[in-house]
Amino acid sequence: MGKFVYKLRPTDYYKMGQFESWLYDMSAQGLHLKKFGLLLAKFEKNEPEFIRYRLDINSGKKYLAEQDIFYAQNGWDLVTHYGDFSIYASPESEDIPELHTDPVEQADSLKKFEFQQGILTVLSLIVNSLLAYSFYRSWDTQQLMDMGFNDWSELLLSIMLLSMCIGFAIDWYKLWSTRKKLLAGTAINHQAPWKTAIYLRNSYNVIVLAIAITMIIISILSIYRY
């Protein structure tokens, strides 16, 4: 068994091509995916190999085991499940067909997520609009000069909610554009360039996380103070 290596994992599931391309490039460097955690992906360091990875939508808990067996019988082994997604892997070989061979059919499997992401974005927009309105109503320039722990905590919470809303909207747009391309018959580019997009998204995630941690620390400090 090789040693384990952990890397920040991408959260842009809907940029499926970039996600799959990243995993392929990792395996070419000898890093073979084992598991996904909340923030990190766990790889096992071994000999470099050319492994195709495919992100797939689960067919519901009831049929998931059946889906895994059927895919394995046809050359695609399960690597890991997380949430509503699963990752399957197969060595690069002409004898093993692609997992999905019909883009229009694949678009259908994403329909439910596009709807869910849309609802999430709209709800988040409503919450942020209400917050912005209440902020505007109570705006006072003197307030900024006299900001206490509680005010800082509220401000950071607002920033975090706003950044979450932006994240939801970006995911919704990406999902919509992926589905649109699939419906037009364009298959997913499994070799899509990933470096810039994944680094940018990971930096954004780290910033949001830092804001959240700071907010928690300020809240705890304010409790001890009073």
Next chain:
Amino acid sequence: MAYKDGPMTEAMYYILLSLLRPNHGYQLMQSVNEVSDGRIKMGPGTLYGILSRMEKNALIVLIEKESTKKTYKLTKEGRKALNKEFDRLNAMVEDTVRELEGGK
């Protein structure tokens, strides 16, 4: 795509066509390849997704489950949908032939 009497995807049509005779997973992939004269090589993800959906839409029915091997066959609704799609495709071919011949 959820079937609502509209045009079918190529994958869906060939699966229905291959299920004129009861068939199961892996064999069905081979069968689609044979029926389409080697033109269509269907992936397991596409096949599994379509089978699940067609079963929900009652176009096919599970007739035997042996361990992980599930055998399906067409239902009356499935046969009707296949015939309807065949008529639609046939009408398109006839229209095309007529236009091409008329254009000579």
